[in-house]
Amino acid sequence: MQSESALLQPLARALKYVTLALGAFVMVFPFVWMIIASLMTAGEIQLRPPVWLPAEPQFRNYSELGESIPMGRLYFNSLFTSALIVFGVLLSSSLAGFAFAKYRFPGREFLFYLILATMMIPFFVTLIPVFFIVRQLGWIDTYQGLVVPGLTSAYGIFLMRQFIITLPDELIDAARIDGASELRIFWRIIVPLVKPALATLGTFTFIGSWNAFLWPLLVINSRELMTLPLGINSMKSLYADNTHLLMAGTAVAVLPMLCVFIFLQRYFIQGIALTGLKG
Amino acid sequence: MQARLSRRRRAWWLPEIPKSALMRRRMLWAYAFVAAPVVALLVFLLGPILFSGWVSLHRWDMLSPVSEMPWRGLSNYRYLLTKDPVFLKSLGNTFFFAIGGVGANTILGLGFALLLNSRIRGRAIWRVLYFMPVITAPLALAVMFAFIFDRNYGLVNNVITAIGLPRQPFLSGPNQALLTLVFIAVYQFVGYYIVLFLAGLQGIPQDYYDAAQVDGAGKLQEFRYITLPLLRPVMLFVVVTNTIGALQVFDLVFATTGGAPANSSMTVVLHMYNTAFKFSRMGRASAMAFILFGIILLITIVQVRLLRDRAYQD
Numbered sequence: 212m213q214s215e216s217a218l219l220q221p222l223a224r225a226l227k228y229v230t231l232a233l234g235a236f237v238m239v240f241p242f243v244w245m246i247i248a249s250l251m252t253a254g255e256i257q258l259r260p261p262v263w264l265p266a267e268p269q270f271r272n273y274s275e276l277g278e279s280i281p282m283g284r285l286y287f288n289s290l291f292t293s294a295l296i297v298f299g300v301l302l303s304s305s306l307a308g309f310a311f312a313k314y315r316f317p318g319r320e321f322l323f324y325l326i327l328a329t330m331m332i333p334f335f336v337t338l339i340p341v342f343f344i345v346r347q348l349g350w351i352d353t354y355q356g357l358v359v360p361g362l363t364s365a366y367g368i369f370l371m372r373q374f375i376i377t378l379p380d381e382l383i384d385a386a387r388i389d390g391a392s393e394l395r396i397f398w399r400i401i402v403p404l405v406k407p408a409l410a411t412l413g414t415f416t417f418i419g420s421w422n423a424f425l426w427p428l429l430v431i432n433s434r435e436l437m438t439l440p441l442g443i444n445s446m447k448s449l450y451a452d453n454t455h456l457l458m459a460g461t462a463v464a465v466l467p468m469l470c471v472f473i474f475l476q477r478y479f480i481q482g483i484a485l486t487g488l489k490g
Numbered sequence: 491m492q493a494r495l496s497r498r499r500r501a502w503w504l505p506e507i508p509k510s511a512l513m514r515r516r517m518l519w520a521y522a523f524v525a526a527p528v529v530a531l532l533v534f535l536l537g538p539i540l541f542s543g544w545v546s547l548h549r550w551d552m553l554s555p556v557s558e559m560p561w562r563g564l565s566n567y568r569y570l571l572t573k574d575p576v577f578l579k580s581l582g583n584t585f586f587f588a589i590g591g592v593g594a595n596t597i598l599g600l601g602f603a604l605l606l607n608s609r610i611r612g613r614a615i616w617r618v619l620y621f622m623p624v625i626t627a628p629l630a631l632a633v634m635f636a637f638i639f640d641r642n643y644g645l646v647n648n649v650i651t652a653i654g655l656p657r658q659p660f661l662s663g664p665n666q667a668l669l670t671l672v673f674i675a676v677y678q679f680v681g682y683y684i685v686l687f688l689a690g691l692q693g694i695p696q697d698y699y700d701a702a703q704v705d706g707a708g709k710l711q712e713f714r715y716i717t718l719p720l721l722r723p724v725m726l727f728v729v730v731t732n733t734i735g736a737l738q739v740f741d742l743v744f745a746t747t748g749g750a751p752a753n754s755s756m757t758v759v760l761h762m763y764n765t766a767f768k769f770s771r772m773g774r775a776s777a778m779a780f781i782l783f784g785i786i787l788l789i790t791i792v793q794v795r796l797l798r799d800r801a802y803q804d
Contacts, residue, residue, distance in 0.1 A: 227605055234602060238681065242622065243632050244645055248637065261648040302597040304526040314520035316506065322528055329535040332739055333786065335759050336779045339545065339772055340538030343552060363530040393519040401774070422627040424741045429767065440629040444745065447633060455636055465630045472625050476618045483682070484689035 225362060234360060249273070249459035256454050272459040279449060284435065285442040292357050292438060293420040299362030301409055306418070308371025309401050313383060321370070330365040334425075336369045342429055349486055356430040357438075367412050374408040411482030421468065441465045546776035551604060553770070566777035577778060580756040582666055584782075588736035591670040591679075595732055599683030604717075620681035628678065632745035635674045636661060649781065655702070667747050667755040667765065671715070674742060679735075683691075683728050688732040690724030691717070726797040730790055736784055758782045 248256060252271070276282060310316075311323050340362050350356030388397045402409070424440040431437055437445065438461040445462055450457035472479060505610055507605060547568055548559035560609070570577045602620065623631060638645045639660035647657050651717050660670045698716045717727075732754075740759040749756035758778060766775035 224566065227610065231602070231610070231616055235616060237620060238620050238677070241606070241631075241638060241677075244638060245634050259644050260652070261643070292539055303530070304525040307527040310520040310523035314516060314523075315513075316517040316520040317506070319520075322524060325528075325536070329531050331787070332535055332539055333783060334544055335740070336537035336783045337535055338763075338779070339552075339766055339776055341534055341540040343541075344538070346534065346552075362535045363534070364525040365531055365535065368527060379661065380578065393516065395525075418625050422625075422629075424765070425630050440627045440741075443627070443629045443633055446747065454643070457633060458637065461630050461633050462683075463506055465626055468625065469622060472622070473618055476614070476621070480617060480621060480685055484685050488755070 214230055240479065241364070242465075245462055245465075247456045248455060249462050251455050253453055253455055269455070270454055273463065275456060276460050276463065278288065280442060280446060280460055282442075282460075285439050285464070288436055289421055289438040291464045292354060293417055295354075295358045296420045297413050297416045300364045300367050303363045304367030304371045305405065305409065306397065306404065307368045307373050308373075309397055311368070311372045311394055312375035312378075314379070314399075326368050330369060338425070338429075345430060351430060352432045352436060353430075354436065357427060357436070364412075364416065367416070369489070370412055373406060374405045378404055379454075407482070410478060414482055416477055424487060430441045491611045505726070513721070541722065542676055542776045542779060545772055546780050548773045550772040551770040552772050557740065559773075562773060564714055566774045567781065572776055576753050576761055579753050581782075582759040583753075583755060584737055584739070584757045586668055587675070587739060590595050590669070591675045591736045592729060594672070594681050595680050596728060599728065600681050600721075602680070602684045603687030603691055604713075607689055613755045614683075617681075617685065622681070623678045624682045626678070628741035629745050631674060631678055632742050633669075636678075636746050638669055650712050661747050661755075662751060664751045664754040667751065669744060670740075671746065671755055674746070675736065678742075679732070683732070686724055686728055689775045694720045696705050706772060722797060726794065730758065730799065732787060733793065734786055737782065737789075760782050 247264060249272055250270065251262075251265040252269055255262055255265055311326075313320060326420075345351060345356045345360065348356075350359070381397055382400055382404075384398055390398070422440060423438070424444070427438050428442050428444070431441060434445075443461055446457055446460045450460065493639055545559070547561065547563060549566075549596050550556075550559045551563050573576070606616055610616070637643075639647075641647065641659050641662050642656065644660070646660065658664055661667050693719065698720070699712055702712050702716060738759050739757050740763065742758050743755060743757050744763070747755040755790055762775045762778040762782075765771050765778065
C-alpha cells in the first residue's frame with residue numbers, strides 16, 4: 212500500500228503538470244499563431260504543404276496597416292469612450308449607492324427595487340428602443356450616442372450600495388459633527404473606503420466597453436469614430452484576401468491590452484473573484 | 491410652516507417628509523445623488539423595455555411615426571412560434587450553444603480550479619495564461635479562430651491533414667459550425683470560471699478536510715461530501731451567469747459564420763438583429779426579444795430553485 216502510493220505520487224504530480232501545460236498551450240497558442248501568421252507573406256499562408264514559420268519575418272506587414280487602417284484613431288476612440296463610460300459609471304454608481312445605503316428619504320425602497328428589477332433586463336431587449344431614442348436625439352454617429360446610454364449601471368449602483376452599507380454610520384456622523392458637507396463626506400470618507408470596489412467595478416466596466424461591439428456597430432458609421440472592435444470588423448472585409456494583414460491588424464488591436472492585463476493581473480483577477488463570490 | 495405641515499393629516503399614499511430642516515436638507519441631497527442615475531435608467535432601460543413590449547404588438551419599420559404603428563395584437567408572436575422556421579431553428583441552436591458551453595465551462599472550470607488549488611508551482615502564472623482570452627475582444631477571437639479553423643489554410647486542418655486525416659469544414663460545415671462556436675466560446679470564458687471556482691475552493695476551511703481525514707474519508711468522498719456542497723453558491727453563480735450570457739451570444743456568431751451555412755449556426759439575437767436592422771421589422775424583432783427574455787427568466791428561476799434547494803437538503 213505504502214510503496215504503491217509512493218510510486219503513484221510522482222506520476223500523479225507529473226500528470227497534473229502535463230494537463231495544466233496542455234490547457235495553457237491551447238489557451239496561448241491561438242495568440243502565438245496570430246503573431247506568426249502576421250509575419251508571413253500572403254503566399255506563405257496559402258502554401259501546400261503548409262509552413263509553420265515565415266522564411267523571413269515580414270515586419271512591414273505592420274507598417275502596411277497604417278496606410279489603410281487609422282490604428283491610432285481607433286485606439287483614441289476606444290480609450291476616450293471607455294474612459295468616459297468608466298468615469299460615468301463609477302461616479303453615478305457610488306453617488307447613488309451612497310444615497311441608497313446611508314440616507315433615509317421617501318421612495319428609497321421603491322427606487323431601489325426598481326433598480327434591482329432593471330438589473331435583470333438584458334441588453335438585447337432594449338436595443339431597438341434605445342437605438343430609436345438615440346436616433347431621435349440626432350446622436351447617430353456621434354460620441355454621445357456611443358457613450359451616454361452606458362453612463363449608468365444598475366449593477367454598479369447595487370454593488371456600491373452593498374459595499375457602502377457595510378461602512379459604520381459613526382464615520383459619517385463624526386464628519387457631520389465636524390461640519391463636513393454631504394459632498395465632502397462622500398468625497399473624503401466614502402470614496403477612499405470603497406476604492407477596492409470601485410477598482411473592480413471600473414475594471415469590469417472598462418473591459419465591457421473596450422470590447423463592446425453590437426452597440427457601436429449600430430451607432431457608428433464613419434471611420435473617424437470607429438472603436439477597435441469595429442476596426443477589426445471592417446478589416447475583416449478589407450483584408451478578406453490578405454489574412455497576413457488581418458492577423459497583423461488584430462494583433463495590434465489586441466496585444467497592448469493583453470500586456471496591460473499581464474502587468475496588472477493580480478488586481479484584475481482578485482477583483483473579479485471578489486464580485487463572483489458576492490453574487 | 492413646519493408645524494402646520496406636520497399637524498395636517500397625511501393621506502396614506504403621501505410619503506413621510508422629515509420634520510427637521512436639517513433632515514430635509516439631507517433628504518434633498520440624497521435625491522440629488524440618485525436623480526441622474528434614476529432618470530438615466532428610466533430613459534435607457536425601463537422606458538425602453540415597456541416600449542419594446544408595445545412595439546412587439548405592432549408592425550413598425552422605425553421610419554413611420556410611433557403614433558401610426560398598425561396594431562397587430564399577438565400575431566408577431568404567433569408568426570414566430572408557428573411560421574418562422576429560422577426563429578425556431580435559431581432557438582434550438584441557441585439552446586444547444588448554451589447547454590454545450592455551460593456544461594463544458596462548468597466541468598473544465600471546476601476541474602482546472604481543483605488542479606490549481608492543489609499543491610502546485612506557479613499558480614499565478616497558470617491563472618494569467620488561462621485568463622488571457624477572457625479580456626480579449628470577442629471580435630478579435632472570432633477573427634483569430636475563423637483563420638485557425640479555415641477549411642483551406644487553417645492551422646487545425648494543416649495539422650489534421652499532416653497526420654493523414656481528412657480535411658474538416660468546421661465553421662463552414664452545417665454539422666460542425668455550431669460545435670466549433672461552442673469550442674470558441676468555451677475557450678474564451680473558461681478562464682473566468684476557473685478563477686471563480688478557485689476563489690470558491692480557497693474559501694473552504696481546511697478544518698473540514700482535516701476532520702474528514704481523521705474519519706478516514708477518501709479523496710473522492712471529500713470531493714462529494716465537502717467540496718461540492720460548499721461550492722454550491724459559486725456553482726449557482728457560474729451556471730446562472732454563464733447561461734444568461736450564452737443565450738445572448740451575438741458578437742462571436744456575427745463575426746464568424748453570420749449564422750451560415752443554411753442557418754445551422756443562427757442564434758436568436760443574431761436573427762433578431764437581422765430582422766430589425768436589415769429587414770426593418772421592429773415589431774417582429776421585439777417579439778423575438780421578449781420570447782428570449784421570458785425564456786431566460788424562466789431558466790434562471792428554475793436554476794436558482796434547483797441549485798439552492800439541494801443546498802438546503804445537504
